[in-house]
Amino acid sequence: MYVYDEYDHCMLAERVAQFRDQTDRYLAGKLSDAEFLPLRLQNGLYIQRLAPMLRVAIPYGLLSSRQIRKLAFIARHFDKGYGHLTTRQNIQFNWPELVEAPDILAHLAEVEMHAIQTSGNCIRNVTTDHYAGVAADEVEDSRPWCELIRQWSTFHPEFAHLPRKFKIAVCGTPADQAATQVHDIGVYLIRAESGEVAFRILAGGGLGRTPVIGQAVFDFVEKRHLLTALEAIMRVYNREGRRDNKYKSRIKILVRETGVEKFREKVHAEWERIKGSALTLTDAEIERCKSFFTDPDYVRRLNGSDVLTEKLLEDPEFARWHRRNVRQHKQPGYGIVTISLKQTGVAPGDVTDGQLEFIADLADKYSFGEARVSHKQNIILADVEQRRLYDLWRDLSTQSLETPALGLLTDIICCPGGDFCALANAKSIPVAEEIQRFFDDAAELEEIGDLQVNISGCMNACGHHHVGNIGILGVDKRGEEFYQISIGGSSAREASLAKILGPSFARDEVPGVMRTLVDVYQAEKRQDESFLDTYRRIGHEPFKQAVYADSH
Amino acid sequence: MPTVIKDGAILPRDRWTVLREATGPEVLQAVPGRSFIVPLEFWLNFRAQLEEYPGEKGVWLDSHQTPEPIAADLAEFAVIGLNFPVFADGRSYSNARELREHYRFEGEIRAIGDVMRDQLYYMSRCGFNSFALRHDQDSETCLRALKDFSTGYQSSVDEPLPLFRRRGGVRQE
DSSP states (O other), X not given: OOOOOHHHHHHHHHHXXXXXXXXXXXXXXSSOHHHHHHHHHTTXXXXXXXXXXXXXXXXXGEEEHHHHHHHHHHHHHHSSSEEEEOTTSEEEESOOOGGGHHHHHHHHHHTTOBOTTSSSSSBOOXXXXXXXXXXXXXXXXXXXXXXXXXXXXXXXXXXXXXSSOBOEEEEOSSSOOSOGGXXXXXXXXXXXXXXXXXXXXXXXXXXXXXXXXXXXXXXXXXXXXHHHHHHHHHHHHHHHSOOXXXXXXXXXXXXXXXOHHHHHHHHHHXXXXXXXXXXXXXXXXXXXXXXXXXXXXXXXXXXXHHHHHHHHHHOHHHHHHHHHHEEEOSSTTEEEEEEOOOOTTSOTTEEEXXXXXXXXXXXXXXXXXXXXXXXXXXEEEEEEEGGGHHHHHHHHHTTXXXXXXXXXXXXXXXXXXXXXXXXXXXXXXXXXHHHHHHSOOHHHHHHHOOOOEEEESSTTOTTOGGGSSEEEEEEEETTEEEEEEEEOOBOSSSOBOOEEOSSOEEGGGHHHHHHHHHHHHHHHOOTTOOHHHHHHHHOXXXXXXXXXXXXX | OOOEEETTEEOSOOOEEEOSSOOSTTHHHHSTTOEEEEEHHHHHHHHHHHHHSSSOEEEEXXXXXXXXXXXXXXXXXXXXXXXXXXXXXXXHHHHHHIIIIISOXXXXXXXXXXXXXXXXXXXXXXXXXXXXXOTTOOHHHHHHHTTSOSOOSSOOSSOOSOGGGTGGGOOOO
């Protein structure tokens, strides 16, 4: 992974000092609430329902075991012993004290971590597919490009006060697990017919109140021009994005109101001015960044699949976990392992200090000392030898981390919701738990197969409900919590927005509705069709009719 | 009068008056001996009268305006003010870079309006070289804020080479 040099370290230390000074001035009454707000937000600090919340960046989801141990330390000493993985590859601490925030940032800086630009109206943490670099079928590893974008966007002097927050995702895999098309900017690595790898850049995607799938602004950008192309988009947005109405200030509204053709023209006109400037990447810099993401020392010609085959036959519980949570690795003899953080009774994405330390140990023992977090709120050990999978599974079982849920109905993406968040209209964590309790038969869940369920506690859509195969949105009806259900969404390469089923439901009705939707799917499915495949074939109506015939 | 920092020092005396709202050219007689930074509309409407006024000329752009209408006139101005109606309005950063990098404006670019300590470093990176501080700002603290960071990653006005062309002390133009 990327290793800081003296420049990176220096800037981070200066940032900690700057924020310490800002916090001191605020506490001394020299900065007003309104003035401190954008400053603390650009350091990841929100004021939540119960306490401040500190959001720490995990650049493109990558963590070393040393960093994981530091997160555990922070959870233990500054929080109530846990952290929460977010839907944008960050980790949040829900209980720190404001006065301690500068100290936490200083601790993070020791391990090359920070909370820079994890909130506020600036360019946020860049995200990517959590299988980057190990997926068997990717065009090219996206992580060096993420790192280049991280550096370019960190403390960008021109874009610190944008009309609204700005999220960039980069993706090099055909499957696209980065939700690339619903980002303000989505960058795809593409291979041209000539064999050259380049970028296709989308803009104007997003969720929130107005979900939109991004549209191509650049069809083909040579690698060295990546940053000038991004800077051109940012400049047009900084200037022209609406600032009169918070709900119309994302780039998606600008693209829509301008028209994508006109928007492209403006961006390309800006690009012509700066293309070829000093911001053009050098071969040396591209190679430097790539050098941090080379393959670890894989054992070649691994002769261990016999061990795996034997254990798979011997132990059906292990076999189930292996079928669900281990995915194909580009390197023969290795597997990509997902540690599910979706145990029933635990808020999706929550992880304790003890679990973090345990996972750090596992990363050292099994996966070259690194782990990743996914926007689906799980943790990935990306490089595990197949012959050691059984041992890993046994280890995971000792901490109840062996839930075989990856991609299943219970692998729910969920925002913190009304239990923590000041913006929420309704709770979301208890809904996830009720669904998990309702569908608690592992064999049945596996039979249902891939089914992405996403829950948001309000229309800001942190739980990405618009792109769930089943999306659940908490709404407030005269002071009571109700849930609006949508179906048919996906954030993968064939992205689509979910369509609302109809009138919303009381919380205790939600699991029953889920049951009906699953029943329709299972009655209608052909061969190996997933829920989404079936939905796309038979359409909305059969689901809608079944649900409202049942419950109304 | 606001305290003004220019080129890294506090100005003992600032000769510029920013005409915030100027409706007609009669204001030009009101304060003899001073130079004016006039609103864009004033320049566009009363250019002839302003040109008769002795001394140097300045114009200011609000954050929703761009340098384009004055692109041909830039040599006329000793100073261009860029306004921050509120400090979270970031449009003037783009205007500053455009004036420096695209139009090659070499005069003074002054931040006016809601200008406080916590913006100064980014402003200076984008090409501002003077800052009319909000009345409640401590000018010594603001001077130090210009040095909050010793370097930055990006290509910008103060350092056109991005860090990746400078790492290790070797400059790759």
